[in-house]
Amino acid sequence: MSERRNPFRELFLARLREFVREPGVLFWVFGFPILLAIGLGLAFRNKAPDEIHVGVLDAAGADEVVRALTPADGFHVERVQASDADQVLRLGKVSLIVVPGREYEYRLDPTRPDSLMAELRVNDALQRAAGRADPVAVHTTHETKPGARYIDFLIPGLLGMNIMSGGMWGIGFVLVDMRSRKLLKRLVATPMRRTHFLGAMMASRMVMVIVEMFLLLLFGWLVFDVSLQGPMWHLALLSVIGACSFASLGLLVASRTPKTETVSGLMNLVMLPMFVFSGIFFSSDRFPDAIQPVVKALPLTALNDGLRAVILEGADLPSQLPRIAILIAWGAVSFVVALRVFRWS
């Protein structure tokens, strides 16, 4: 006779072991959001103040113009032949063509913001080189505040997305898989308490969420200098509430489904609207006012808005209560309904 083991602990450990021993699952949970962050972070990085590409027509006086538009002032100048001028402008290789001469001619497309900007800057530089004196001395200070970049917007969104799909797959899919393998039926043929089983599933999910959260945050901080404005425990609390909410949704989706193929479809059906509307990759404010009440009522919108408020603004908890209430409402209703209709065999 050996010492009796604690069934909750065993169920919890079994779930964690199963999880960490599947490299594929580990990648989707931990690696994928980080890869997404790298990819999108690079694509939408804020470049060092943009260079202004200017074409100078190869004609008399071109040298003077080229000398005036120095790289130090952010100009990138290339000489173009008259025959190519329209082409390079049209393709966007340059924002503006300067035709030198006694009078300068600027050729540009006024519908392109970069061309309008270039016109102002080029004109300024050329006039100053020609001897214009500015009546007032000006000093400009450049500063970019953290929190305003795309990557700052993206990291909380990816965290929210991860909490959603982790809850759905980690609970919903796993349960249906266990049902299809008759493992659920086998477990209820033992004296196992069902609350232990579901509790252990939830608890293991919470542990994973906290790890996911730290990894993504650490990555954002190390690579993109994304910093957390609010207190860590606010973020952890919000993540855990979100994880509970989506785990309950996963439980509901899995409650009667016999086959893993069916549950995959169901979960995608539930998640797809939130992928689109809940502000993972772009702000949910972009949707028309008419559908905003629906958009705001989605659990992922509440979670993403909440995560952004904590990470980017350091918002205090009371201001987050409406979002937390939405998450808890979704979670509680799903959980109660799921337990009512859940099928063990």
Add this chain to the structure above:
Amino acid sequence: MSHAIRCRSLVKTYAGRPPVEAVRGLDLEVRTGECFGLLGPNGAGKTTTVEILEGILAPTSGDVEVLGLRWEHDERALRQRIGVSLQETRFTDKLTVRETLQLFGSFYARGRSADEAMNDVGLSEKRSSYVVNLSGGQRQRLAVACALVGDPDLLFLDEPTTGLDPQSRRQLWDIIRDLRGRGRTIVLTTHYMDEAERLCDHVAVVDQGKVIALGSPAELIRSLGGDHVVEFALDGARKNEPSAKSEVDLEPLLALPSVRSARAEGPAVQLTVAEPHVAIPALMEHLERGSRVLSQLSTRHASLEDVFVSLTGRHLRDE
């Protein structure tokens, strides 16, 4: 005599169009300490019956008493005292044998350690292997070990050897005999008659949701009237009669000494016989008179398969 299981007029009907009557008034008594077999073809209602006895399914009607307790009132106590191996459970791939047994062991208030259970089924050297890397026979032994880990008074094994190779079947038979030897009550379902014959003290032959015969394997075989089966086929001697079926007239065969029954079996004929050494010479003489030539003659001990065939006219594994 104390009983581990009593069940009367058990009925299970699955809703549907038309409703499926899986079990249709089934009575069973399993004595404490015996190995009891539910034998029948696939779809006979064996698994449904066993799952009702295991408290996994609720019967549509009928009376079930397990270890003197009832599922409606004493589920918690009953669960502690029974062990179950379902048909085709797939355990978690990436847990080791030992971890799986520790998990199942943790649900019971008392019981055997994971190491003892592994030892019982000869899986000790696989303790650290992932379930995914086990062979079919090893997985089945793990399923039995999971049923044993709570040290149950009553063990249900649903089709424990289906789909296994002969060597793995033999290993499981040894395990089951060993458990029986240690005084556990075992209920097993099978559609292998040899398995039931070898392992079971009593067998209920189940067909279409009912028990159609009940007794020890020896009693059931004796009920055929003879312990032996003589099977013969004729050479296509009468080539002018092209029928594939046996053209032997069965009536005169029944009159031969020691022959208890006769049955056509495709082109062959099967006789149930009490004493082959009396029946065979008489048979030869009978065929001689009709100028028939034997193409095949064999004798064997009668089996539960013959019992099933004589009761239903079908083979166990027709389906």
